[in-house]
Amino acid sequence: MSCFRLENVSYRYDKSPVLHGIDLRLEAGEILGLFGHNGAGKTTSIKLILGLMQPTEGSVAVLGGQAGDPQVTQHIGYLPENVMFYPQLTGREILSHFARLKGASLKQVPVLLEQVGLGDAMDARTKTYSKGMRQRLGLAQALLGKPRLLMLDEPTVGLDPVATADLYRLLRDLRDEGTGIVLCSHVLPGVEPYIDRAAILTEGTLKAAGDLAALRRQANMPVTLSLAPAHTLADLEKVIDEASASNGLMIRTENGSLRVDVQPREKMALLQAVMASGEVADVGIHQPSLEDIYVHFIGSGGLAHRGGSQ
Amino acid sequence: MMSIWTIARKELSDSLRNRWLMAISLVFATLALGIAWFGAAASGQVGYASTPATIASLASLGIFLIPLIALLLAYDAIVGEEEGGTLLLLMTYPLSRSQLLLGKFFGHGLTLALATLIGFGVAGVAIALLVKDVAIASLAVAMFRFIASTVLLGWGFIALAYVVSVRVSEKPIAAGMALAIWFFFVLIFDLMLLGTLVASEGKFNAELLPWLLMFNPTDIYRLLNIVAFDDTAQLSGVLSLGADLPIGAAGLWIGLVLWFALPLAGALLLFRNRRI
Numbered sequence: 001m002s003c004f005r006l007e008n009v010s011y012r013y014d015k016s017p018v019l020h021g022i023d024l025r026l027e028a029g030e031i032l033g034l035f036g037h038n039g040a041g042k043t044t045s046i047k048l049i050l051g052l053m054q055p056t057e058g059s060v061a062v063l064g065g066q067a068g069d070p071q072v073t074q075h076i077g078y079l080p081e082n083v084m085f086y087p088q089l090t091g092r093e094i095l096s097h098f099a100r101l102k103g104a105s106l107k108q109v110p111v112l113l114e115q116v117g118l119g120d121a122m123d124a125r126t127k128t129y130s131k132g133m134r135q136r137l138g139l140a141q142a143l144l145g146k147p148r149l150l151m152l153d154e155p156t157v158g159l160d161p162v163a164t165a166d167l168y169r170l171l172r173d174l175r176d177e178g179t180g181i182v183l184c185s186h187v188l189p190g191v192e193p194y195i196d197r198a199a200i201l202t203e204g205t206l207k208a209a210g211d212l213a214a215l216r217r218q219a220n221m222p223v224t225l226s227l228a229p230a231h232t233l234a235d236l237e238k239v240i241d242e243a244s245a246s247n248g249l250m251i252r253t254e255n256g257s258l259r260v261d262v263q264p265r266e267k268m269a270l271l272q273a274v275m276a277s278g279e280v281a282d283v284g285i286h287q288p289s290l291e292d293i294y295v296h297f298i299g300s301g302g303l304a305h306r307g308g309s310q
Numbered sequence: 311m312m313s314i315w316t317i318a319r320k321e322l323s324d325s326l327r328n329r330w331l332m333a334i335s336l337v338f339a340t341l342a343l344g345i346a347w348f349g350a351a352a353s354g355q356v357g358y359a360s361t362p363a364t365i366a367s368l369a370s371l372g373i374f375l376i377p378l379i380a381l382l383l384a385y386d387a388i389v390g391e392e393e394g395g396t397l398l399l400l401m402t403y404p405l406s407r408s409q410l411l412l413g414k415f416f417g418h419g420l421t422l423a424l425a426t427l428i429g430f431g432v433a434g435v436a437i438a439l440l441v442k443d444v445a446i447a448s449l450a451v452a453m454f455r456f457i458a459s460t461v462l463l464g465w466g467f468i469a470l471a472y473v474v475s476v477r478v479s480e481k482p483i484a485a486g487m488a489l490a491i492w493f494f495f496v497l498i499f500d501l502m503l504l505g506t507l508v509a510s511e512g513k514f515n516a517e518l519l520p521w522l523l524m525f526n527p528t529d530i531y532r533l534l535n536i537v538a539f540d541d542t543a544q545l546s547g548v549l550s551l552g553a554d555l556p557i558g559a560a561g562l563w564i565g566l567v568l569w570f571a572l573p574l575a576g577a578l579l580l581f582r583n584r585r586i
Contacts, residue, residue, distance in 0.1 A: 050402045052586055070404035078402045084395030088327060100316040101403045141399070 001064045002027055003149040003180030004049050009058035011044055018044045020204045022058070028148070031171060031181045033191050035294055036201035042184050043081070045201070046151055049182075050078060063148060074103060077147030081154045081184075083138030087127035091118050091137050094126060095144070104145030112140040115170070117163065131158035139167065150174065151182040156190060168194045192290040200297045207297040212290065219296045221288040222261040226254070227274060228282035233258065236279045243273030257282070313405045314413040321417020325383070331425050334379055338429025341375070342368060346437050358441045362539040365452045368430075369535040373528040376460055377492050380422060380467035385488040387414045388475040388581065398586060407581050411472060415465075415574060422464040430457050456535055462566040463531045467491070469573035476581040499526045503551075520555040527569040534562045 003026040011019040019041045026032050036042050047053050048060050051068020065072040085094050095109045113122040116136040126134065135158045142150060150171075156164045171181055171194060185191045192212075199209040208215055229236040236258060237251065250261040262270055267285075274280045288296075325331045345367045346358055358364070388411070391397040400410060434453040438446055474487045503522055506514065523529040533552040537559065555561070 052398070052401055070406075073402060074404045076402065078399070080395075080398055080402075082395065083399065086394065086396065088324070097316065097320055098403065101313055101400070101405055103312070103404065 002061070003030075004060070004062045004067075006045070006048070007059045007061075009045075009048065009055045009060060011041075011048060011053065012056045018204055019048075019055075022201075022204075022206050024199055024206060024209060026149070026180045026182060028180050029175055029178045030197065031175050031183060031195045033195035033198040033290075034182055034184045034201065035186075035188065035198060037298065040201040041204045042201055043153065044204075046078075046153065046182070046184070049149075049151065050076065074145065075148040077142035077144065077150040079135075079138045079142040079152045079155055081157075083134060083141075085126045085134065085137060088125060090123050090125055091129070091133075091140075092122040094137065095122075095140055098141050099144050102145045108144060112143055113137075115143075116140045117166070132160065132163065135159055136163070147179065149180045149182075151184075153184045154186070155183065156185065156187060164190065188291040188294055189289065195290075198290065198293075200294060202298050208293075212293070215293050215297075216264070216288055219288065219293050220264065221292060221296055222250075223264055223267050223288070224286040225260045225262060225267070225271070226257050226284040226286065227260060227280050228257040230279050230281040236274075239274055239277040239279045240270070243270050313403075314409050314416060317405075317410055317413025318416035318420065321414055322420055325417075325421040330383065331421055334422070334425035335429040335432075337375070338426060339432045341371060342430050342433030343436060345371070346433065346441070358437065358444065361444065361449050361452050362536075364437075365456055365539075366536050368456060369532050372456075372460055372463070373496055373532060376464050376531075377467040377496060377528065380418075380464040381471045381488040381492055383422060384414070384418045384468040384471035385475055385484045386481050387411070387418065387472055389478055389481050389484045390475075392479065392586075393481050401586055407584075408578050411476070411578055411581050415468065415472070418468050419461075419465050422468065423461045426457055426460050426464065430460070452535075452539075459531050459534050459563075459566060462563075462570060463527055465570035466527045466566065466573065469570045469577060472577035473573050473580065476577050476584055495526055495528050500529070507551075520551045523552055523555065524565050527566060530562050530565045530569070534559065534566070537562070 005025040006022050009019060009022040010017065022041075022045065024045070034042050034045065044053070048055055049062055049067055051060075051062070051066070051073065060067045063072050063075055089097070091113060092109060095113060096106055099106055099109055110119075110122065113119060116139050118133060118136050118140065121129065121133060126137065129137065135155070139152075139155060142152065152171075155167060159167060168191075171183075175181055175196075183191055183195060195212075197209065197211050198215060200207045208218060210218065227236060227240075233253065233256070240251065240258070240260060244262070244266070252259045260270070271283070274283075346364050348356060386393075388397065391400065401407070430453065434449065437444060438449055470491050471484075471488050474484050474491070478484045478487065507519070523533065529552070533555070537552060557565075
């Protein structure tokens with residue numbers, strides 16, 4: 001059963017479209033990264049899945065039921081961007097309140113607070129909490145009642161590197177236990193190793209969705225090889241020129257080694273030729289990162305357009 | 311039902327934590343005892359005047375205080391959650407908007423009812439114990455009627471505060487509108503009624519006029535606590551119209567109940583259609 005399935009979903013607010021023809025799904029045991037500029041429609045998509053709003057067109061199925069149905073929302077954990085709590089209550093009181101609302105066991109409360117690293121602060125009022133501590137409390141709140149679908153909007157904001165690594169490890173464990181997870185983040189290099197699939201939104205439309213390998217194929221962006229010469233740069237350069245014939249590769253020199261941009265399908269041929277020549281001492285392969293892919297799909301025109309509209 | 315109680319319980323424990331419950335109870339008790347002891351000061355002596363006079367004075371003060379306290383307690387019920395950033399989170403829980411608002415109403419309503427019961431209850435007991443020759447039975451009945459109608463009046467203004475709280479998007483605006491509601495019902499309404507009365511020079515339908523009092527819960531409340539003593543001499547100003555109301559005490563009680571039920575239903579409806 002899918003965690004959620006958006007089919008041809010559109011949402012309009014005051015007649016201006018916020019989302020347009022979105023098809024997106026999430027299976028159990030999968031981490032989906034949802035990316036896009038501010039205002040691209042990420043939060044609206046999440047609100048539709050949470051059942052806070054109804055789509056203008058299309059259908060939203062969540063955990064085999066209707067979005068917003070109490071039986072469904074009981075199994076969803078959500079961490080909003082910039083999560084806030086009642087300042088006069090302690091972390092333990094707040095989490096107990098939310099546990100009661102969710103019908104989760106109160107025994108979970110201290111366990112979860114320990115798990116997110118608030119063990120020592122659970123009896124302090126949240127107005128004394130730092131941003132990172134509020135974020136951890138928000139995370140504990142999202143984990144109440146063992147959700148089957150977990151949606152986290154910028155979960156690492158305010159977290160230190162160790163806490164961030166802990167969070168991602170926790171998400172991996174949850175995924176392995178079958179939880180479907182949606183991660184919205186602007187820290188692309190941070191989430192790249194942890195997501196199974198990525199979806200990229202611009203101006204309310206889904207630009208691309210799939211695992212990283214598929215997105216790389218779709219983007220057809222060059223792979224960068226960095227080759228350290230065994231003898232001289234010139235020798236190595238000659239080998240590359242011969243191997244790539246008239247393909248017109250882009251070659252630059254950096255720190256005494258060559259950086260070569262090559263189309264993905266020509267990568268192996270070039271590598272084999274270079275290896276056979278014996279002119280190479282070291283090889284590094286740089287696949288386009290999530291950030292590169294993101295910029296490719298969003299396009300720099302998007303940024304210019306946004307700047308112009310202000 | 312469980313989630314309504316969870317919300318109510320938090321509101322109740324909030325009002326215990328921030329001492330609201332205690333403060334309101336204290337104000338009520340002090341007020342009641344002060345009026346009971348110095349009620350006869352106008353006629354040149356210190357001491358307990360009479361039960362009807364004490365209740366009438368309490369009701370006259372009550373119409374200023376009860377609406378104000380109720381509005382203050384409840385004006386930020388929804389808009390406060392929204393500004394605090396918790397409304398969105400609450401709505402992602404298995405909790406409908408109606409359940410949230412009803413939970414708030416139970417919490418705030420219970421806070422006000424408890425404060426009224428404790429504050430005026432203590433005063434009633436003190437009067438019964440300390441004043442010689444007071445007719446306990448009639449005092450108990452009058453006190454019970456007074457407390458019950460005070461609670462209903464308070465609930466009415468809590469519900470009116472919710473109508474504002476679910477509509478506006480900023481707390482200061484909600485506070486301003488709550489004050490406007492207070493101003494209208496407590497000060498303006500009677501003046502307008504009096505003005506109409508005088509300006510119409512008796513041409514206004516005399517049978518219709520008393521019914522206008524039913525449009526103000528504070529007037530119903532005062533009538534209820536004064537008319538019960540068959541002592542229409544206490545009815546002053548526009549309230550003297552109330553002597554001509556053909557509906558009796560039961561009608562007044564129904565009026566007070568409607569005055570909290572209808573605004574509450576309105577607030578629920580408005581909240582359901584609100585965009586989050």
